Amino acid sequence: MMQGAVVLSVAALVAKILSATYRIPLENLVGNEGFYVYQQIYPLYGIGMTFALSGFPIFISKIIAEQESKEQKLAISKQLFLILAFFSVLIFGGLQLSASFLATLMGDKQLDALIKSVAWMFLLMPFLSVSRGYYQGNLQMVPTAISQVLEQIVRVFVIIMVAIMAVTYHWSVYKMGTLAMTSSFLGGLAAVIYLGKFFMQLNKPKIKSVVKYRILIQRLLTEGMMLCFFVSLMILMQLIDSFTIKNGLQSYGLSETVAKNLKGTYDRAQPLVQLGLVIGVSFASSLLPSLTQALEQNKQHDFKQKAKMVMKVSLGIGSAATIGMVALMPQINHLLFGSRALSEVIAIYVLSVIFMTIINTYSSMLQSLKEFKVLLWALFIGLVSKYCLNVIGLHFLGIIAASEATVLSLFFAVIYLMKASSIAVKDLIGEERFLSKLIISCGLMFVVTKMMANIIEMVINPGRLQSGVVLLLAIPIGAGVFVYMALKLKIFTPLEISNMPGGKKILKIVNNL
Structure with a gap:
């Protein structure tokens, strides 16, 4: 357990250093107002990232740890993937349709394009959550750690490039923010590609289901969501x-x-x-x-x-x-x-x-x-x-x-x-x-x-x-x-x-x- 904690600590430290590092040149390049625009929408990204990185993976790791055989672990992983895929599409659609309304509540109607941009990352949530949860449930922390660092490297690179281009070509802070938010999807996509080997195993188990979908959904909406909300409490x-x-x-x-x-x-x-x-x-x-x-x-x-x-x-x-x-x-x-x-x-x-x-x-x-x-x-x-x-x-x-x-x-x-x-x-x-x-x-x-x-x-x-x-x-x-x-x-x-x-x-x- 402690070795796994150290692996995740080192990976999280590297990722957080990257996360802190990009904000420094970003704030210096685009100024306080540009940073304000980015940070207004950042919590939506932060919630999605936390769900996919720590919230749902911790919940899924617990369910995986409860299973006895590898076949059962893969079968229940497939069930969880289908459930999360359904919810992620609902979240994506909800954010796209309510973007203008949410921007108005924030007191800045021009933020709607940023909300629509960040919504795309939620489509990757089932891929990231289930694969990371499966590995953590087997006490294998390295795949989660590497995918986390890879995701942040790609994301930070995109944000810094967008900030430099925004200053060079005199973009508005809202255009800069919208393009910077695409980094969340691109970073997540890089992590999914790295974890792709896991998804090749999902069709192997002969068992179609381990637990009834109704029970899994109930646990997801109680245990899973509760853990996600607590992990993302600061967000x-x-x-x-x-x-x-x-x-x-x-x-x-x-x-x-x-x-x-x-x-x-x-x-x-x-x-x-x-x-x-x-x-x-x-x-x-x-x-x-x-x-x-x-x-x-x-x-x-x-x-x-x-x-x-x-x-x-x-x-x-x-x-x-x-x-x-x-x-x-x-x-x-x-x-x-x-x-x-x-x-x-x-x-x-x-x-x-x-x-x-x-x-x-x-x-x-x-x-x-x-x-x-x-x-x-x-x-x-x-x-x-x-x-x-x-x-x-x-x-x-x-x-x-x-x-x-x-x-x-x-x-x-x-x-x-x-x-x-x-x-x-x-x-x-x-x-x-x-x-x-x-x-x-x-x-x-x-x-x-x-x-x-x-x-x-x-x-x-x-x-x-x-x-x-x-x-x-x-x-x-x-x-x-x-x-x-x-x-x-x-x-x-x-x-x-x-x-x-x-x-x-x-x-x-x-x-x-």
Whole structure:
């Protein structure tokens, strides 16, 4: 399980780095307004990508893990493919027909062409979901990992080329956005071609069906959709932002142009959050099949041990990365995007990584335990809170309210999950002092990193390149402080450290000291 998590973590990290990297030249090339246009529709792509990359594959991997023979696994894969194909065509048609209506709700009618463009990627969802889910259900993470990286490479290449051509030929930001959105289909198509070998096996099994279609559809609409929505919870939050921020900022008293520019600047937080979520999502992707097998074999102790390990490692590393980004946000913002505008707003938004890490892990475990009502209510609480806080807060406080609304709504969802689920918090983090130790370590790291950044900036001019110098000097110091405190306070057990990437080397160094 842990080896699979590392494979997916590395692939997800590469993909997220690509995803963050293309946004930097994109924002620099097309400006805040061009970035606003792209980001308004990005959540629709993000939902489709999450369904095809993590949501449905995790659900399908669970069903595959339940089957005994290879023939049964292939037969049920074919059934799932036909069901998803039907739903993907419905989604595609719905987006094509409702594009103008959705664009109007977003407050910008010119976005309709972008919505129609991104709709094409949903036709690839059954191909990507079933093949990835089949491999993950057999604990083969490499095909998913390679297809993920390949998809992002093609997509990023298309987007950057479109951005360069848009600047060269002076295209409108809407034409640029429409053509950039075709990258989602082209990237997905490249991944489908790579995974094509799997589809040659689907007609081999003599068994036509393993489970009745009615039961599979029911599970898909409950377990599958629930998992998809939880994995794409941050994307759904961004979708709410697309419908509320521009309109809310105008009700706050800003002009349409200023509102577009502010929304584009606010969206700088998205690639940073994506990077922060890499570990949690990847561990959750590998976790479900193993948890399912542990439950099938009635190994409750193994179930708790695996869940506890993933929660502690994911939360610990995710929290350290998040607090580090918060401490250095002015420099990160300046280096990547050329200004320090809205650094405080972006820093607040990035805190959502910590809560999403907890939610992702809880979601995987509660799926295995079939506690779907708890997940449904947590999802409902999170999304309704986000919408209400956005609508009210934007009108009175401006753009900072959107970041605060995201963090608060996720916090409410986490509190509900902890209170309503059958899994006690102590079963996931072990000793009660784990959180206090983690807070102390992250807090000290924050103070030291912030002080170092401020001291360095007193010596050198705070320009864009100089911000890069500050980061190069401050990041290793901050990371060193966290590692030292984690070892000193014994936040993680030797077994947990050894299962981290590079953990065995760390243990050898510590043992030799």
